[in-house]
Amino acid sequence: MKQELLSRYAKLIAVTGGGIVPGQSVIIRAGLDQPEFALMLAEECYRAGAREVELDWEYRPFDALANKYESVDTLGAVKPWQLARLRHRADTLPVMLYLESADPDGLAGIDQAKRAEAMRRRWAVTKPISDEMENRYQWCIAAVPGVEWARRVFPGLADEDAVERLWEAILRCSRAYEGDPAENWAKHNAFLSDRCAKLNAMGLVKLEYKSANGTDLAVGLIPEALFLGGAELNPVNGAVYNPNIPSEEVYITPRAGEAEGMVYATRPLAYRGQLIENFWIRFEGGRAVDCGAEKNEEALRALIAMDEGSAMLGECALVPYMSPIRESGLMFYNTLFDENAACHLALGRGYSSNIRDYADYTLDELRAMGVNDSMVHEDFMIGSADLSVTGVTAGGKRIPIFTGGGWAF
Numbered sequence: 001m002k003q004e005l006l007s008r009y010a011k012l013i014a015v016t017g018g019g020i021v022p023g024q025s026v027i028i029r030a031g032l033d034q035p036e037f038a039l040m041l042a043e044e045c046y047r048a049g050a051r052e053v054e055l056d057w058e059y060r061p062f063d064a065l066a067n068k069y070e071s072v073d074t075l076g077a078v079k080p081w082q083l084a085r086l087r088h089r090a091d092t093l094p095v096m097l098y099l100e101s102a103d104p105d106g107l108a109g110i111d112q113a114k115r116a117e118a119m120r121r122r123w124a125v126t127k128p129i130s131d132e133m134e135n136r137y138q139w140c141i142a143a144v145p146g147v148e149w150a151r152r153v154f155p156g157l158a159d160e161d162a163v164e165r166l167w168e169a170i171l172r173c174s175r176a177y178e179g180d181p182a183e184n185w186a187k188h189n190a191f192l193s194d195r196c197a198k199l200n201a202m203g204l205v206k207l208e209y210k211s212a213n214g215t216d217l218a219v220g221l222i223p224e225a226l227f228l229g230g231a232e233l234n235p236v237n238g239a240v241y242n243p244n245i246p247s248e249e250v251y252i253t254p255r256a257g258e259a260e261g262m263v264y265a266t267r268p269l270a271y272r273g274q275l276i277e278n279f280w281i282r283f284e285g286g287r288a289v290d291c292g293a294e295k296n297e298e299a300l301r302a303l304i305a306m307d308e309g310s311a312m313l314g315e316c317a318l319v320p321y322m323s324p325i326r327e328s329g330l331m332f333y334n335t336l337f338d339e340n341a342a343c344h345l346a347l348g349r350g351y352s353s354n355i356r357d358y359a360d361y362t363l364d365e366l367r368a369m370g371v372n373d374s375m376v377h378e379d380f381m382i383g384s385a386d387l388s389v390t391g392v393t394a395g396g397k398r399i400p401i402f403t404g405g406g407w408a409f
Contacts, residue, residue, distance in 0.1 A: 001171075005176070007044075012181040013142045013245060015048050016181070017142060017242050018095040019234070020049055020050055021239050024049070026052070026053045026094055027055075028041055028042060028055050029058060029099065030055065030056070030101070030144075033101040033144065033149075034101055058102070060106035060107060061106065063273070067115055068111075072114050075118035076119075076120070076122055083126070083129075086126055086129050089133070095241075101144045103152070104273075105152070105270075106273045108275070110274075115272075115302075116305070119306070135235065136234070137234065141336055142244075143170050143174075143334065144167075145162075145167050145170065149333070152333050153331070153333065154166065169332075170337075172328065173340075188230065189231045193230065198409065199250065199252075202399055203393050204393060207219045207254075207392075209343075211382070211384045217262060218260050219316055220286075221316075222255045225356070228252070248340040248341075251354070252316050252354055253314065253372075254313050254315070255370035256350065257285070257312055257370070263280065263345065265381060266383055266384050267338045267380075268331070269300075270334055271300075277296070278293060279291060279300055286313075288347065303376065306374065307374055307375050308373075309349065309375075310374045310376050312348075314346045314347065319340055320406040321384065321385050321406055323340060325337055325341040339381055342382065343402070344379045345382060347374075348374035348377040349377040352371045385404065388402055388403055389401040
């Protein structure tokens with residue numbers, strides 16, 4: 001890929017994505033697939049005024065090996081230095097930049113029960129500090145091609161060709177292939193802001209989803225919740241940042257415990273290194289009470305059972321069926337992209353930043369309003385060409401939001 005395009009993409013992630021304020025620290029979390037781009041991104045962070053840049057490397061085969069040989073006690077332990085590092089990050093609030101590149105099915109076959117239990121033990125220790133950081137720092141998730149990921153998206157191509165094709169797809173979907181990426185995103189954010197303003201003026205208390213594939217679901221909304229999309233504001237320092245590159249969604253935090261009906265996934269879910277395919281979930285009394293999947297049903301059931309909140313919904317996101325990512329014709333097998341090709345829901349933690357004047361409330365007060373609490377937040381795609389979404393107001397008025405998979409207004 002041309003270095004000029006990659007440089008512009010790196011700058012987009014650092015400046016538009018991370019919204020770096022001069023003097024801030026930055027942490028880049030990346031896989032081993034693209035060290036050259038990680039270095040390029042680090043330089044753009046320094047040019048944007050970063051005081052320091054730290055690299056955290058991840059490697060999925062190593063995680064699989066640890067799961068195989070380490071005990072659950074070892075996997076679930078939080079070492080004193082790890083806790084001290086998290087404490088330091090909560091005190092200094094660095095910008096977090098995440099580069100996704102890993103094999104979407106790279107942890108297939110691991111011991112799910114062991115992994116889930118280890119995650120629960122670590123979360124019990126780290127949650128109080130993580131809660132302190134909520135809504136107080138900037139973060140951005142973006143992507144670079146890994147060889148295994150590229151093979152999955154473009155089977156049959158030579159590795160070099162597959163990586164090049166995936167680079168082009170990532171840049172096009174991220175509005176970084178043609179024109180000025182920053183200007184492209186300014187226009188895109190303005191469009192998303194307009195969608196949110198129209199939705200927030202409707203006073204909705206419920207969303208109803210219907211599709212010919214069997215999806216028939218009603219989800220309750222929190223009266224104080226707002227639809228958001230695109231750029232966000234860090235209330236601590238006033239920085240404007242974009243949490244996801246790419247992003248086509250406008251989303252809202254539903255009320256925990258208010259969901260009834262069936263929903264069928266329309267794209268695979270890449271969940272922590274495993275692909276869950278052709279699955280469905282049934283909700284009663286606001287909770288997922290049953291589910292099924294053609295592939296990796298065990299992982300789906302483990303996700304739903306992670307903690308008290310993982311069986312409830314934490315996000316409802318609206319994405320037109322004919323989004324740029326859908327129009328690419330590609331199945332990315334990566335939630336960052338596939339969630340932006342279709343309307344989606346999320347199991348687990350809700351975003352408290354969706355509540356009007358959220359900074360005026362404690363986290364406990366926000367949770368009491370109905371913002372779901374969980375150690376997980378996993379999006380799964382339900383959008384289809386015939387999906388209809390109807391909004392219901394407190395007075396019972398029914399307003400078409402989506403018809404035929406796209407905006408009704």
